[in-house]
Amino acid sequence: MERRFITRLGDGSAVALTRSALRAELEEGTQAAAARAKLPPLETPELEHLLDIFASAARFSAVDIGDEVVLSFDGSGTPQQGSRVNALLQYEQCLAADSCELYHSDYSYKAVKTVVGVEQQAMKEARERLTIPVHYGAQPDLGRYSAPDGPCGNWAELLPQMRIDDARAAQEEAVELAVEDMVYVATALWEAGADGLNFDTAGAGGDADFLATLLAVERLRAAHPGMGILVGMSGELVLGTHGQLEYRGTRLAGLRPAAQLEVVQQAGATVFGPAVNVNTSRTVAWNVARALTLMKPCMAVARIPVHANAGMGVGGVPMNAFAPVDAVSRCSRACVDILRLDGL
Amino acid sequence: MPVAHAVASGMNGLRAAGDLVARLEMARGMKLAEAKVYVAEKLGTGVADLADPLVMHEVRGELRLGRVFEAETTYPHDPSPQEAKRNIAALLDLRINGAGT
Numbered sequence: 001m002e003r004r005f006i007t008r009l010g011d012g013s014a015v016a017l018t019r020s021a022l023r024a025e026l027e028e029g030t031q032a033a034a035a036r037a038k039l040p041p042l043e044t045p046e047l048e049h050l051l052d053i054f055a056s057a058a059r060f061s062a063v064d065i066g067d068e069v070v071l072s073f074d075g076s077g078t079p080q081q082g083s084r085v086n087a088l089l090q091y092e093q094c095l096a097a098d099s100c101e102l103y104h105s106d107y108s109y110k111a112v113k114t115v116v117g118v119e120q121q122a123m124k125e126a127r128e129r130l131t132i133p134v135h136y137g138a139q140p141d142l143g144r145y146s147a148p149d150g151p152c153g154n155w156a157e158l159l160p161q162m163r164i165d166d167a168r169a170a171q172e173e174a175v176e177l178a179v180e181d182m183v184y185v186a187t188a189l190w191e192a193g194a195d196g197l198n199f200d201t202a203g204a205g206g207d208a209d210f211l212a213t214l215l216a217v218e219r220l221r222a223a224h225p226g227m228g229i230l231v232g233m234s235g236e237l238v239l240g241t242h243g244q245l246e247y248r249g250t251r252l253a254g255l256r257p258a259a260q261l262e263v264v265q266q267a268g269a270t271v272f273g274p275a276v277n278v279n280t281s282r283t284v285a286w287n288v289a290r291a292l293t294l295m296k297p298c299m300a301v302a303r304i305p306v307h308a309n310a311g312m313g314v315g316g317v318p319m320n321a322f323a324p325v326d327a328v329s330r331c332s333r334a335c336v337d338i339l340r341l342d343g344l
Numbered sequence: 345m346p347v348a349h350a351v352a353s354g355m356n357g358l359r360a361a362g363d364l365v366a367r368l369e370m371a372r373g374m375k376l377a378e379a380k381v382y383v384a385e386k387l388g389t390g391v392a393d394l395a396d397p398l399v400m401h402e403v404r405g406e407l408r409l410g411r412v413f414e415a416e417t418t419y420p421h422d423p424s425p426q427e428a429k430r431n432i433a434a435l436l437d438l439r440i441n442g443a444g445t
Contacts, residue, residue, distance in 0.1 A: 060351070060352070062352040062353065063352065063353045065392075065395070066391075066395070067353075068355040068362075068394075068395040069353055069355065069376060070355055070366045070369055070376065071349055071350060071355070071357075071362070071366075072366070072370075076346070091346065092357060092358050093358070093412050093414075095346050095347055096347075096350040096351075096354055096356040096358075096362070097346065097362075098354060098355055098357045099363065099370065127425075127426075127429075128425060128426060131363065131410035131425045131428045131429060131432075132357050132358055132362075132363035132366070133370060135370070193442020193443075194442070195367070195370065195371070195440065195441055195442075196371070226371065226439055226441070227441075228370035228371045230370065269373075270369070270371065270372065270373035271373070302375075303373070305370075305373065305374070305375055305379075310349065312345070317345070323345050323348075328345055328348035328352070329349075329351070329352035332348065332352035333352055333353060336353045341376075342369060342375055343366075343369065343376065344349055344353060
């Protein structure tokens, strides 16, 4: 009887699969991505290497000595660690972080605008107490600008009513407002001493959300040539909630990770974070193979560092607030070994 | 989760040279391999030493770049974070925002 190995599903639950079954999962995962995105699947040696990672009884997996990468974090810290700055200090001293991120619990540039003075003060304290880079991060979160939370029309309601022109107009209006807020907040935190700014889950609200991010990055880069700017995506496909928006001649709707990276580079970011969402019904192995297939094309076109998103529900990591280390470490190692990227 | 990633694949930040490499990636958009070579040359070490906590702990102490401490290994005369960052900036020829460089 073939030996079974404990592995995980995308929701974090444990299952026991044979080596043969894990091989099938990896092959199905890469083929699923290849077929959908019209990309080449992972090569046989890559799949064999992934199989060795997953068909292992080890509780933990890690990269080879010498292959370590830089880790960037969004939202560093939890309430149990004390104050926000205490949490960042613990990331530096106790959690071996290469960098960390000060953030507000209402993780939206629109929300932070109203309390930016408080965030600046926290950043001042953070940079006085930490040696590692301290970034500031939030989300573009374009939906906040639609009614009832914001002043623009609600395109999520207008679209089902077939009021396409009104929905597009509302999004275009929201883009202008969001860009102003992101530039305002990012500038304030930069002036307070942030080592860099993070625009997290760019594109979460579709192509308009992504456009707002790119335009904000472009303005910030022009105003602050030395600013570190990280753009982390929300998913492997930019949804066309508007459908006609372009950035420097590139239509944003439908962009996959490599094409997302191209426009992010054009805008002037210094780090790009592709994201591939997890299917919680499939195994971590399936999800990792799929994610790597989708992200691999980034490496051929990247002129800036690529930090694959490998947090909760992305990059193969289970969609669970307390993801098991056996799964997280395998995803971590898989991304580094196969993609040869610059960080996570 | 951060601990899992740090142990599985991270350069280990202040325990080694991860923060130094991270600064070059974020500030200059430098790719990992190039950033590692750059940092190693500036530190006078090999690239393989960058993630070695024993080597880097000594190097960081000598160059006053800041390092980790704990209950039984304290460094009361080590530089403050602000001084450490000024030293890092000078070493790496890098402007660090908010550190007076």
